[in-house]
Amino acid sequence: MRRMPILAAIAAAAIVIASPAAHAGLLGAPIGLLSAIQRIKFxxxxxxPMAHTIFCLRYEDECRARLLFRGGPILLTEARWADLKDVNLAVNRAIIPERNELGLAGETWLIDPERGDCNDYAVTKRHRLLKRGWPARTLLLGEVVIPxxxxxxxxxxxxxxxxxxxxxLTPQIRPWSRAPYRxxxxxSPGNPRYWTTVAQRGV
Structure with a gap:
């Protein structure tokens, strides 16, 4: 990652310091400056994923490109931080974990199932946050490889x-830079039906 100009770094630090309540609780402590400014690079x-294409046929509204889809990341206010914690905890508790033993052949992405795997948790969280008024451009499903x-x-x-x-896999909401995944x-933030690869950290 390129180094930030000094003035930009100071400004970013001021933002973090000015709104500690919105960031408190990430991994049990306020996020640091580097975590605060690190973002996914498309x-x-x-x-x-084929399962996502099928998901979009089943839940057309979840994959609809919205007129107001343009724009950048959203301001993390105390109310929005409370939304994230509430939805993350509620969905993690609501769905009984059930491993998909059939691989790709048995992969279905369902909203609010009684039992499900990681796909169902992720699409359910996105669905609930959309219902709370979060912009679709800020809620992106991501495929990762765990350790x-x-x-x-x-x-x-x-x-x-x-x-x-x-x-x-964890009750904690983590900065992207601290998730131990590939x-x-x-x-894509521009259209929920489109996907992109991700630049490696530090690039």
């Missing part, structure tokens, strides 16, 4: 304080 167009080598789906939330990860592809 790279090249990528094929959407065990398995592919996994999470929800990335784009805020002006940095990109945050909502994950069913990113494979992610929804």
């Amino acid at each position: 790279e090249a167009p990528a094929l959407a 065990s080598g398995e592919h996994h789906l999470v929800l990335l939330v784009r805020t002006k304080s940095g990109d945050l990860v909502l994950d069913n 990113w494979v592809r992610i929804q």
Whole structure:
């Protein structure tokens, strides 16, 4: 990552200091300056996961390109931070974890199922935040590889304080830079049906 100009760094630090309540609780402590300014870098167009294409046929409104889709990350206010914590906790508790033993052949992405895997948690969190008025451009499904080598789906939330990860494997909402995953592809903020690859950290 390129070094920020000194004035920009000071300004970013001032933003973090000015709104500590909105950031408190990330990994149990306020996020630092570097975490606050680090964001996903979209790279090249990528094929959407086949299961997501099927998901869009089932839930057309979830994949609708919206007229107000343009714009950048959203300001992380105290109310929005409360939204994230509430939805993340509620969905993690509501869905009974059930492993998909059939691989790609058995992969379905469902909103609010009684039982499900990571895909169901991620799309349900996105759905609930959309219902609360969050812009679709800030709620991106992301495919990652976890340390065990398995592919996994999470929800990335784009805020002006940095990109945050909502994950069913942990109750914590983590800055993108602190999630120990390799990113494979992610929804485009310009259109939820399109996906892109992700630049490696530090590039």
